[in-house]
Amino acid sequence: xxxxxxxxxxxxxxxxxxxxxxxxxxxxxxxxxxxxxxxxxxxxxxxxxxxxxxxxxxxxxxxxxxxxxxxxxxxxxxxxxxxxxxxxxxxxxxxxxxxxxxxxxxxxxxxxxxxxxxxxxxxxxxxxxxxxxxxxxxxxxxxxxxxxxxxxxxxxxxxxxxxxxxxxxxxxxxxxxxxxxxxxxxxxxxxxxxxxxxxxxxxxxxxxxxxxxxxxxxxxxxxxxxxxxxxxxxxxxxxxxxxxxxxxxxxxxxxxxxxxxxxxxxxxxx
Numbered sequence: 001x002x003x004x005x006x007x008x009x010x011x012x013x014x015x016x017x018x019x020x021x022x023x024x025x026x027x028x029x030x031x032x033x034x035x036x037x038x039x040x041x042x043x044x045x046x047x048x049x050x051x052x053x054x055x056x057x058x059x060x061x062x063x064x065x066x067x068x069x070x071x072x073x074x075x076x077x078x079x080x081x082x083x084x085x086x087x088x089x090x091x092x093x094x095x096x097x098x099x100x101x102x103x104x105x106x107x108x109x110x111x112x113x114x115x116x117x118x119x120x121x122x123x124x125x126x127x128x129x130x131x132x133x134x135x136x137x138x139x140x141x142x143x144x145x146x147x148x149x150x151x152x153x154x155x156x157x158x159x160x161x162x163x164x165x166x167x168x169x170x171x172x173x174x175x176x177x178x179x180x181x182x183x184x185x186x187x188x189x190x191x192x193x194x195x196x197x198x199x200x201x202x203x204x205x206x207x208x209x210x211x212x213x214x215x216x217x218x219x220x221x222x223x224x225x226x227x228x229x230x231x232x233x234x235x236x237x238x239x240x241x242x243x244x245x246x247x248x249x250x251x252x253x254x255x256x257x258x259x260x261x262x263x264x265x266x267x268x269x270x
Contacts, residue, residue, distance in 0.1 A: 002026065004028040004071040004073060005029055005224065018217040019031040022221060023046060030063075032063055033049075033052065034051065035051070048066075050066060054103055057110065076224050079130060081107060082103060085100045085144045088187065104148035125166075128172075128173060129170070130175060131175065132175050133176045135174060140261050156171075157170075157231060171223055171230075172233070176211075
């Protein structure tokens with residue numbers, strides 16, 4: 001029996017690369033995006049594309065029902081859709097923060113909710129949430145984005161207990177970066193310049209040398225095929241930081257990140 005994967009945010013980057021990789025491995029792929037016309041993949045009977053707005057309940061319900069109607073069941077949900085937001089907290093607005101959380105956290109939770117009844121009935125399934133290094137380690141001038149990904153990590157960790165009795169496993173993929181079109185909108189505030197600009201430049205330089213999405217997709221495919229009950233997977237070119245955080249003193253970690261991002265070590269003298 002052919003397995004089926006449901007992918008959010010499949011029009012580009014990691015989501016698109018995963019759709020291609022799963023198809024090549026013989027899976028049925030239900031690929032979704034806000035604009036499905038941008039999912040540029042050669043037609044095959046094992047591929048279905050659909051419009052999905054993870055911030056809209058009706059859209060979520062319709063695509064979940066359509067995926068099951070087309071392929072009979074969904075075996076793996078890949079919650080990949082996400083947006084970025086950085087900059088100092090002092091520049092943050094309620095509207096921008098709500099929009100970020102609605103996609104990165106609430107949207108992932110509600111797409112999961114829509115597909116859980118079928119998985120629970122079949123007593124099998126897997127939820128793969130695409131997290132981030134920024135969900136394991138607080139990074140300077142990325143507080144809003146970190147908040148959304150730390151919350152996704154907590155959601156993932158807690159869900160596995162309630163879903164395990166139904167044969168549904170939860171995986172959290174903590175990406176350390178991927179060379180994609182994904183950008184972090186950076187809010188500005190004059191009180192934090194020029195330091196914030198330096199951090200933004202360091203972040204962009206880091207992404208330029210990150211793992212290509214095809215490499216990340218192959219690792220996610222491997223995770224989807226695994227029989228392991230492991231929760232966390234660190235994926236990307238530089239996977240050391242999330243691991244050493246658990247063992248090094250906080251002072252050492254802060255010093256390392258302060259140097260890496262070119263930050264001041266203390267407040268300005270008066």
